[in-house]
Amino acid sequence: MRTLTTPEFTQIVDDLYLEADDDVVGLWEVVKLVGDQVGEGGAIQGACLSVVQALMNRGLLAGDPPFHGGEWEPWPNQDTQYVSDRIRREWERLGHTPSIPDIVWFGRPSLGASTSR
């Protein structure tokens, strides 16, 4: 397994950030796009967390998967380090590569504000 190149990393972050204009974005999508580039394996988690941090640095919020009433809710704690640690812990507890229903989805702050009202 290799690591992401800078253009690949930027492309993934840009694609997911753009997508967040229209929809919430699941960790599973990060996993899929990173995996498409580097293959699956132990080191994929580190690359995925780097993408997550970049998305949060651009302003996306982490939240529960949109399964409660069909809506997405941001987590109260949006500290990037907290979110990374939480994902890492839950990923390890999961015991497999995160798929659609797992761990965390990301959304724009405006979406969080509208859904939490």
Added chain:
Amino acid sequence: MIAVRGLAEVLARLRAADPAGTMATALDGQAHALAAGVRDLLGTQPGGAHGQPWRQTGALQASIGHVSEGLQATVGSSDPAAAPQELGTVHVPPRPFLAPVAAAEGAGTAEAVGAAVAKRLRMDGADAGRSAGSDGTPPVISVGFADTEAGAAGILLGLGLMYLMARQADTPQPGHRPRQTTPPQGPAIVAAVPLPPPREGETPVEVLKPDGQRVGEPGTSPDIRVLPGGDTGARELFDRLTKGGGTDITPPGYKGRIVRTPDGSVINYRPSSKSGPPTVDVVISGVNIRKLKFPETAR
């Protein structure tokens, strides 16, 4: 006296069909698709063909959007780099990213709007009715340039489709290369691929990539597909993809459904929500599609 029977009924059906409203809805959908096409074009990586801007920070690509109002829609960008890239400057040749998409998609856009109206009229049982595009003749397409407020660049869609380029805030300097009056051809925009008819024993790959082509139209990226049909379409596709059985892993209280199939694929039907239209999320080996969106708007 000549009695014309059924005329009042036909008129009532025509009114109920609301051709203008249908056209507006279809136009909005087409503007959305056109914006996606422009964003695709702006994904050209540095080192590739340079007839259009290279993707550097992604800001220009991310700035592409659309606004619809009645029978007019605009696709474009207010990014400061948009007009200089599209039109060129003294030092930089034009690298149009709106004109090629408008040129490639213009006819299809008009046909889609006309088809939406025709379909709506048929649904309302008013086959006798005729309006723009309802007899299979697409609305007239015109392509041209006009000035708008400085600093923005965009494609204006109307009943006659135009693409409308804003002029830069500063008048082109001497030596500025005049813009071509015929838009250069950009990369071909792939036409929407319909879902294949249901077939006994079909596999998810056969459903989602008939003849190797991904179904639907590209969304914000090529592996996000947009299809017609709304919630019904999303449910039907979910049922097709999961009819081979599997484990229902739907969380309690979720209004959608998630199934893990025997081959390890995971399919999620998400009903419409504040975060988006009805959507089917897929993780399927051998299928380079992530999401299939089914906006209620006819495409």
